Amino acid sequence: MQPIFEVRNLKRAFGGLAVTNDVSLSMAPGDRVALIGPNGAGKTTFVNLVTGNLAPDSGEVRLNGETVTSIDAIGRVRRGLVRSFQVTRLFLDMTPAEHVALAVLQRDGRSGRLFGNFLAMPDVMDEVGQLLGKLGLRDLMHRKVSEIAYGQQRLLEIAVALALKPKVLLLDEPAAGVPQSDTGRIEQALADLPADLAVLMIEHDMDLVFRFAKRVIVLAAGAIIFDGSPSDVTQDPRVREAYLGSYANASHAA
Amino acid sequence: MSMTTTNDLIAETQGKRRFGASDLIGLGVILALAVVGYFLFPTNLALLTRIIAIALLVLSLDLVTGYCGVATLGHAALFGAGAYAAGIVSAHYGINDPFAMLAFGIAAGAVAGLICGAVILRAHGLPQLVLSIALIHLFHEFANKASSWTGGSDGLSGIAPSALFGLYEFDLWGRTAYVFGVVLLVLVFFVLRLIVRSPFGMLCRAIKEDPIRIRSMGASPKAALMKMYVISGAVAGVGGALNAISTQVVGLDSLSFTMSAESLVMLVLGGTGSLFGALTGTIVFMFFEDVVSAANPFHWLTMVGALLIAVVLFAPKGLYGTAAAFVARRREAK
């Protein structure tokens, strides 16, 4: 199958430190990939580079066969490449309903409309209600984001990404900061995603990784040191070595 | 809960919107104030009309500053462009129909908005503020130098609007102009209420909070802000045209840094990010400027200064914003 998302020889250094060091990977529609690696391995930087939030020193990003390296972040989102943020970035003065509605309206090219209110648009409210319901935020939909708990803000971050109906979804530690009791909601929301969507999830919680991923990529010091099946990753000597010390409980969790 | 239908959801949120109700209250308050003003100051309707024109400028500023977070000290450029356009078509081209003059004012305001937006939106924060100051000086200087069109520092005279609908002359007492102004303000206010609650208004609020995040949702902050600048220019153009039609002169002061700065002061005084705030700030400031200065010519500026400091320190959301927040808290406590 033709890859929907392809990265070739991506490089980026910060002051001489190669944070992304010749990374290449490709994903097909329907892929469920986990990207793991010790703290500071360059996982978030990788997401910033491929989404256009950060310019690479060299390398290429392709989306659905098209080279998007010179297209800005907005253009990539419009082509279906959507991310969520590790550190929640939401509009604190706005409500969850407004967040999701804005995403839906933007996706449909209706965010520039000068009249009408989304609260009176049945199709928008339908999606808003469904998505927020799925993530357990429905009762809070009209509260200001600044008034809801951090774990709930994390869930909203995911809801916004999903509302954009991406073709390739990059989730940066979606479960970090979400109470254990609510991570099930994230898993359920991910399980309900369209089968042909390609998802790459950065995650430290190995239980979640093993339940979600059919393929695991390990990044250490900016380079991919493993790309294979979840069952093999714990056996790999290089992975074990990369995690030793920096991430002591990885071998335990695995 | 998950069984609730969309209809329930909409019904459930209907109460939150209070769409018609608060709009009607707002319009009612404006009209009531207009009537009260008419009877309180029957000999000074010109002042009231000027307050309306300035209120349109402050509303326009609120769109880009209050709703979008753009820092500008040059917003009178949009107002002045509208005033000069409406004045010039009348004084030089004999287009004296007030609605035609208004249309030229709106168009010129929108074009000025496009130009200012294109320059100002290239920067953020302090550099943005500096660009806006540079722009208002350029506009001012341009109007000053193009004196064959604008009358330069003598002002543009010879503006002679014909009767409204061919029936109502712009009389010496300013009655027609006042009613014209009130109607324009109500119309603009109504349209702006729609816009700030529309998907576009929501997009702008989001941009104000985090433009990077909005890019990750696929929307271009730049394009949205340009659009808002053009709308804002049209609104300021209404104010400028109203000023030209009602006073029948246009001076360089309508295109000045002072006027830009004062409009920002009025907005902050009333409260940014709210149409009522913009109106409140204008009325209070203009009241001080005119009424209090007449009563106490030596200390009125001191009083305005003290009021401003008090508002910024103790009611940072502005007079209206603070009052509204107080009422909302009371309501929630119940």
Ligand SMILES: Nc1ncnc2c1ncn2[C@@H]1O[C@H](COP(=O)(O)OP(=O)(O)OP(=O)(O)O)[C@@H](O)[C@H]1O
């Ligand atoms: N803008 C920047 N300027 C300089 N250094 C940076 C910048 N962004 C990231 N880095 C550095 O790059 C390295 C990788 O950071 P990155 O955030 O990508 O790691 P990560 O794998 O996402 O880690 P974590 O698991 O903690 O989220 C770190 O050493 C970090 O300090």
Ligand SMILES: [Mg+2]
């Ligand atoms: Mg990270």
